[in-house]
Amino acid sequence: xxxxxxxxxxxxxxxxxxxxxxxxxxxxxxxxxxxxxxxxxxxxxxxxxxxxxxxxxxxxxxxxxxxxxxxxxxxxxxxxxxxxxxxxxxxxxxxxxxxxxxxxxxxxxxxxxxxxxxxxxxxxxxxxxxxxxxxxxxxxxxxxxxxxxxxxxxxxxxxxxxxxxxxxxxxxxxxxxxxxxxxxxxxxxxxxxxxxxxxxxxxxxxxxxxxxxxxxxxxxxxxxxxxxxxxxxxxxxxxxxxxxxxxxxxxxxxxxxxxxxxxxxxxxxxxxxxxxxxxxxxxxxxxxxxxxxxxxxxxxxxxxxxxxxxxxxxxxxxxxxxxxxxxxxxxxxxxxxxxxxxxxxxxxxxxxxxxxxxxxxxxxxxxxxxxxxxxxxxxxxxxxxxxxxxxxxxxxxxxxxxxxxxxxxxxxxxxxxxxxxxxxxxxxxxxxxxxxxxxxxxxxxxxxxxxxxxxxxxxxxxxxxxxxxxxxxxxxxxxxxxxxxxxxxxxxxxxxxxxxxxxxxxxxxxxxxxxxxxxxxxxxxxxxxxxxxxxxxxxxxxxxx
Amino acid sequence: xxxxxxxxxxxxxxxxxxxxxxxxxxxxxxxxxxxxxxxxxxxxxxxxxxxxxxxxxxxxxxxxxxxxxxxxxxxxxxxxxxxxxxxxxxxxxxxxxxxxxxxxxxxxxxxxxxxxxxxxxxxxxxxxxxxxxxxxxxxxxxxxxxxxxxxxxxxxxxxxxxxxxxxxxxxxxxxxxxxxxxxxxxxxxxxxxxxxxxxxxxxxxxxxxxxxxxxxxxxxxxxxxxxxxxxxxxxxxxxxxxxxxxxxxxxxxxxxxxxxxxxxxxxxxxxxxxxxxxxxxxxxxxxxxxxxxxxxxxxxxxxxxxxxxxxxxxxxxxxxxxxxxxxxxxxxxxxxxxxxxxxxxxxxxxxxxxxxxxxxxxxxxxxxxxxxxxxxxxxxxxxxxxxxxxxxxxxxxxxxxxxxxxxxxxxxxxxxxxxxxxxxxxx
Numbered sequence: 001x002x003x004x005x006x007x008x009x010x011x012x013x014x015x016x017x018x019x020x021x022x023x024x025x026x027x028x029x030x031x032x033x034x035x036x037x038x039x040x041x042x043x044x045x046x047x048x049x050x051x052x053x054x055x056x057x058x059x060x061x062x063x064x065x066x067x068x069x070x071x072x073x074x075x076x077x078x079x080x081x082x083x084x085x086x087x088x089x090x091x092x093x094x095x096x097x098x099x100x101x102x103x104x105x106x107x108x109x110x111x112x113x114x115x116x117x118x119x120x121x122x123x124x125x126x127x128x129x130x131x132x133x134x135x136x137x138x139x140x141x142x143x144x145x146x147x148x149x150x151x152x153x154x155x156x157x158x159x160x161x162x163x164x165x166x167x168x169x170x171x172x173x174x175x176x177x178x179x180x181x182x183x184x185x186x187x188x189x190x191x192x193x194x195x196x197x198x199x200x201x202x203x204x205x206x207x208x209x210x211x212x213x214x215x216x217x218x219x220x221x222x223x224x225x226x227x228x229x230x231x232x233x234x235x236x237x238x239x240x241x242x243x244x245x246x247x248x249x250x251x252x253x254x255x256x257x258x259x260x261x262x263x264x265x266x267x268x269x270x271x272x273x274x275x276x277x278x279x280x281x282x283x284x285x286x287x288x289x290x291x292x293x294x295x296x297x298x299x300x301x302x303x304x305x306x307x308x309x310x311x312x313x314x315x316x317x318x319x320x321x322x323x324x325x326x327x328x329x330x331x332x333x334x335x336x337x338x339x340x341x342x343x344x345x346x347x348x349x350x351x352x353x354x355x356x357x358x359x360x361x362x363x364x365x366x367x368x369x370x371x372x373x374x375x376x377x378x379x380x381x382x383x384x385x386x387x388x389x390x391x392x393x394x395x396x397x398x399x400x401x402x403x404x405x406x407x408x409x410x411x412x413x414x415x416x417x418x419x420x421x422x423x424x425x426x427x428x429x430x431x432x433x434x435x436x437x438x439x440x441x442x443x444x445x446x447x448x449x450x451x452x453x454x455x456x457x458x459x460x461x462x463x464x465x466x467x468x469x470x471x472x473x474x475x476x477x478x479x480x481x482x483x484x485x486x487x488x489x490x491x492x493x494x495x496x497x498x499x500x501x502x503x504x505x506x507x508x509x510x511x512x513x514x515x516x517x518x519x520x521x522x523x524x525x526x527x528x529x530x531x532x533x534x535x536x537x538x539x540x541x542x543x544x545x
Numbered sequence: 546x547x548x549x550x551x552x553x554x555x556x557x558x559x560x561x562x563x564x565x566x567x568x569x570x571x572x573x574x575x576x577x578x579x580x581x582x583x584x585x586x587x588x589x590x591x592x593x594x595x596x597x598x599x600x601x602x603x604x605x606x607x608x609x610x611x612x613x614x615x616x617x618x619x620x621x622x623x624x625x626x627x628x629x630x631x632x633x634x635x636x637x638x639x640x641x642x643x644x645x646x647x648x649x650x651x652x653x654x655x656x657x658x659x660x661x662x663x664x665x666x667x668x669x670x671x672x673x674x675x676x677x678x679x680x681x682x683x684x685x686x687x688x689x690x691x692x693x694x695x696x697x698x699x700x701x702x703x704x705x706x707x708x709x710x711x712x713x714x715x716x717x718x719x720x721x722x723x724x725x726x727x728x729x730x731x732x733x734x735x736x737x738x739x740x741x742x743x744x745x746x747x748x749x750x751x752x753x754x755x756x757x758x759x760x761x762x763x764x765x766x767x768x769x770x771x772x773x774x775x776x777x778x779x780x781x782x783x784x785x786x787x788x789x790x791x792x793x794x795x796x797x798x799x800x801x802x803x804x805x806x807x808x809x810x811x812x813x814x815x816x817x818x819x820x821x822x823x824x825x826x827x828x829x830x831x832x833x834x835x836x837x838x839x840x841x842x843x844x845x846x847x848x849x850x851x852x853x854x855x856x857x858x859x860x861x862x863x864x865x866x867x868x869x870x871x872x873x874x875x876x877x878x879x880x881x882x883x884x885x886x887x888x889x890x891x892x893x894x895x896x897x898x899x900x901x902x903x904x905x906x907x908x909x910x911x912x913x914x915x916x917x918x919x920x921x922x923x924x925x926x927x928x929x930x931x932x933x934x935x936x937x938x939x940x941x942x943x944x945x946x947x948x949x950x951x952x953x954x955x956x957x958x959x960x961x962x963x964x965x966x967x968x969x970x971x972x
Contacts, residue, residue: 203840206892238617243891248840251665251897261666267929270665394768424729426711433835436668442768443685447713448776449725452735455742504771508744539745540770 029387037062039498040390043545044347045069045379046142048403051478051495066379069143070372072182077140083412087131089124091174094196094282094290097124097167124170125159129429130415132173133398133422137405137412144181147375149398150346151177152430153437154339155192155257157201160433167290168197169430185339185369186330189257193326194292196282202249202435205281207274209300210244245300250274252435258329260338264307272304276311276322294319307332336364340374347378349389350441356383391499393545394442397425400454403545404461404537407496409475414468421457425450455538462534476529485523489513489532496536505539588821589876589908589950590814590830590864591689592857593675593714596837597667598881599895600902600933602850603640604654604915608633611922615888618845619895625846630654634915638846639854642862643906650913651865651872652906653971657917658937659883659901667838667897670882675715677940678961688943688960689829690719696953697721702826703780704787709813714831722772724780726816728809736785739778746774783825788816791823803867810834811860818867821875828951837881841892861906868907876908876950878942884933887922900933903942908950911972941966 032040038057042049045066049057057065076084084090089097104121119126132152136145157172159165176195180188192198199205211219216237224233250273255261279299282292296317303312306325314320329335340360344352356378363370363377378384395403401418422428426445432438439445464470479491489509493501501509509532516528536542602619605627606612613620621627627635628644634656636643646652662679664670673679677688686694693706708717708725717723729735766772805811810832817830834857843850861877868875880903885895905912918936920926928934944965947953949972957964 203892206841208891210891235617238614240891246840246890246892247896255666261669262664267663267665392768394770424711424727434667443718445712446769446773447708447718447725448722448773449708449713449727449730449781450711451746451770451774451777452730452738452781453711453727455738456730456735459738459741504747505745511744535741535745538742540766540774543770544768 032385032387032390034058034062035498036390037385038065040385041066042142042498043391043403044384044393045146047136047145047399048406048545049498050406050409051475054498069141070182070376073141075140076135077138080135080138080140083134083138084131087127089127089170090131092124092170094168094171095288097170098290100124101163101167122166125166126416128170128173129159129419129431132429133402133405133418134412134415136398136402137410137415143375144178147181147371148177150343150440151181151188153432153440154342155188155198156432156435156437157197157430158432159430161201165197165200168195168200171195172197173430180371182372183370184367185335185364185371186327188371189330190323190326192257193253193277193280193322196290196292199249199280199282199292202252203246204249204277207246207249207278208244208298209275209278211240216241245271245274245278247271247274250277253277253329256435256437258338259332259334260341263334263338264332269306272306273325275300275302276304276306276325280319280322294322330369333361333365336361336369339369340364343374344378344383346440347375348381348383349393350443353383356381391541391544394446395543395545396438396440396445397422397427397450397454398429398438399545400543401425401457404458404542405469407537407542408461408471408533410461411470411472412468417466417468421453425453451543454543458537458542459534462530462537464530471530471533473526475533476525479525479529485517485525485528486513488525488528492529492532492536496533497539497541499541501536501539501541505536505541509535586824587874587876587908587951588827588830589689589878589946590817590832591714591716592861592877592879593671593716593831593833594837594857594879594881595667595671595833595835596839596881597670597883597885597897598837598901599839599843599850599885600656600881600900601884601887602843603637603854604630604656604902605635605637606633606919606922607635609922615922617889618893619843619889621845630915633919637851637854639851640858642855642859643865645862646865646906647913651910652904653910653912654915655903655905655917655937655942655971656915656919657900657933657935658903658942659880659899659935659939661935661938663899665883665897665899667882672715674880674882674939675718677943677959681961684961686719686721687714687716689716689831690721690723691959692829692947692951692953692955693721693723694719695956695959704783704820704825705828707784707817707820707827707830709817709830709832710809714833717829717831722776724776724784726781726784728812730781731785731788731816736782739782742774743778746771746778784820787823787825788819791819795822803863805863805867806856806859808856810856811863814860814864815867818864821868821871839885839894840890840896841894843889843894865906872907873909876910876946877904877906878946878950879904879906880939886931887927887933888931898932899928900935903937903939905942905946905971908946909972910946910949911970916968916971937968938963938966941968942971945971 038054041062042053100123101121104117139145172195176191180191219240220233220237223236247270251270254265279295281295283289301313303310311321311324341352341357344357344360360374360377363374367373419428427438460466479488517523605621607622607627623629626638629635643652660674660679675687676684678684706723711727713725805815813832820827839850865872881901884898884901886898889895924930940960940963944955945968
């Protein structure tokens with residue numbers, strides 16, 4: 001029988017023979033016990049437990065741990081602080097970052113110094129791509145990291161836009177994402193709308209009012225006089241006439257950042273928004289600060305109607321019209337609904353429970369988009385703790401890799417090798433070309449084929465084949481020395497799969513163990529241990545949170 | 546019951562086989578299980594250009610009197626090297642890879658083809674095109690996946706479909722299991738990894754005993770992880786066998802003399818060609834090429850868009866040459882989510898538009914002429930006064946190409962809310 005037919009006939013047998021999976025028979029399933037609750041918060045509100053984390057959370061209490069995570073504090077943990085020291089570009093302004101890119105301009109000379117210059121030029125990119133997962137793996141403020149990734153994708157910007165954006169993202173990460181993690185959504189919206197990275201990524205810095213007839217005539221005349229050619233004059237005017245609105249940012253602002261696609265708005269609204277935001281750009285050039293600036297000379301003046309509301313031109317010649325637009329969007333019911341839906345999908349389930357979405361949207365409206373209040377509404381909900389949603393969400397590649405590093409308590413010297421794995425799996429940091437950001441549902445990531453990449457990573461990590469990352473011996477030393485080799489598998493399973501292993505996984509580990517023991521008279525924990533760890537990280541159970 | 550995971554699908558499909566005698570099932574997946582009639586040996590390769598590839602920069606209407614005015618910096622003429630197709634159209638010079646197919650009458654561009662839905666959102670437009678259900682947010686299965694589901698038979702090859710990239714294009718996504726081949730797994734090291742994890746994802750033989758395992762923990766494999774892992778192992782292995790077997794067979798065979806361009810896209814096409822030549826029962830393959838959202842600095846005969854076109858169309862040219870006589874049973878379909886504004890913007894680029902272009906290569910298509918209806922570039926002929934209109938619905942192209950290239954006539958409800966009209970001129 002070929003595999004597909006076998007699969008079909010077997011699943012048919014299962015379908016006929018087994019009762020429907022959703023039927024639970026008598027009554028409600030039991031609520032989560034303390035260990036399950038601790039494991040759940042560490043999976044959903046953190047990037048998975050490190051060895052010993054579950055016990056620590058149980059000791060201080062799940063509620064106290066949540067409270068700690070929701071309360072802003074600067075304490076990122078000693079280990080992380082030390083690791084972040086070597087990064088030079090994190091949090092620098094765009095102007096400061098551009099020094100690296102400029103000084104690293106490619107020039108002749110010998111290969112070695114060319115290489116150094118190239119590294120210098122790429123520094124803002126390489127450091128950010130490494131620092132983001134490093135923070136996620138090592139920070140004690142895990143919920144910060146979980147939410148930061150949510151916002152990175154909600155207000156997506158990408159290095160793929162081209163070299164000019166390289167200098168802009170370190171500051172974007174600090175001043176848009178990190179600075180507003182526990183603030184209000186409308187403030188984060190304004191921060192993104194006035195950041196050069198966003199204005200550049202979605203081309204708003206190029207959008208400007210179209211020239212008037214008079215200006216066109218002037219251009220034509222000047223070019224004709226300059227070149228002595230009528231044709232060149234006409235062409236110059238024709239080119240200038242094309243200059244004008246760029247709708248890119250306006251559309252994504254409505255579609256992806258606030259209202260959700262085709263909710264409440266139409267093409268006319270997109271154009272009106274684009275017109276309002278003409279002149280929203282940033283300073284450029286030698287010694288420029290590369291900060292947001294409103295340029296009245298690029299702005300298409302006039303009152304505009306957006307979503308049925310008239311927004312008056314700023315009489316002082318400033319950006320008040322655009323600010324009013326953002327304020328209106330920040331207060332809009334559609335924005336509350338859309339952001340609530342995405343947050344619930346991220347923290348609870350791929351199919352977000354509608355009641356909870358409405359509850360969170362209500363919180364948004366009541367608190368003017370206060371992010372901690374919305375997260376709290378989710379954590380306090382029945383849905384968050386429901387067995388239907390515990391251990392069922394498929395990890396994205398990024399979540400998978402970071403949680404694996406944590407599960408083995410990896411000793412990290414550098415994470416620059418992680419980038420290649422993330423790239424292969426389709427999710428390199430700050431490289432999502434599409435303004436949607438990376439998706440957070442199984443539908444987007446669980447294709448037959450990609451599982452193989454996770455297994456490869458798991459094997460490489462456990463075998464110490466990823467440069468800069470190693471599993472410390474202390475992981476294996478957690479197994480008491482009196483434990484016989486046959487039982488090592490159980491201790492490692494308990495460490496890495498806090499939700500427990502299914503029958504198939506247990507059987508597979510037992511087979512691997514007995515095969516090893518049959519071949520080795522003197523079993524070595526530091527040899528069999530890594531093999532088992534690689535298998536556990538690649539197991540079906542570890543793919544979910 | 547609506548199946549929601551691939552495992553459910555297989556279960557559902559098998560159950561549907563039994564239930565078929567009892568009466569037809571609701572839902573478009575199994576709309577017409579009995580109505581299809583396939584004959585083997587035909588393959589379709591679907592290329593998606595993500596981002597909204599500018600149709601006027603590929604199928605260039607150099608003969609239109611308004612063209613030059615709309616495109617003061619982007620415009621090109623025959624003198625610039627356009628490949629003349631007729632009195633109206635020329636191919637962009639970077640599409641020279643297709644010259645031979647055009648001369649052979651095997652290339653059929655369709656002007657002003659795409660979606661009639663007015664959305665200018667990339668993401669909706671792409672989803673809806675790949676689900677072949679514009680405006681419908683409930684359909685979550687790609688049109689090629691639906692094709693596979695509607696034509697599944699008990700003795701079907703496990704190798705009917707292939708996504709040659711890390712993640713499947715949405716057209717192939719859905720409940721019917723389809724393999725995505727990650728580039729880095731195409732190696733001996735990759736083979737060893739599959740062997741190692743077989744025990745954890747199984748070969749399916751313990752699934753019956755596994756019933757209790759699933760019952761103990763509520764819907765243990767609800768996300769379909771084990772299922773996905775198992776299919777990964779089985780099909781990736783088979784893929785490796787097929788490709789290396791075919792490579793051995795044709796070693797030293799330089800008849801085609803075809804050279805694929807360097808890079809992921811070219812090598813993916815080369816692998817697809819190997820699988821086709823191995824007669825492994827491949828019916829559909831999908832491949833994406835991203836980055837066509839040219840809001841700025843699109844370039845003219847050279848530049849960013851030209852570079853992209855060169856790698857796509859030189860790749861397809863090599864594929865055409867490589868497959869040689871097999872091209873009569875192999876159809877390549879190239880599409881994008883929408884066209885772009887007829888007028889260029891002030892940044893040497895173009896913004897999101899409406900009507901686009903579609904391209905059919907091989908498979909017996911009536912090529913050597915430009916298909917579709919062209920209304921010219923006068924403002925009054927444009928959609929909303931700014932974009933190309935959509936005169937040919939992409940679903941009619943899909944239906945026609947499936948009917949001829951795969952010998953599958955989609956049933957009346959294959960496309961939700963649309964009764965397909967076959968394009969008689971195309972074949």
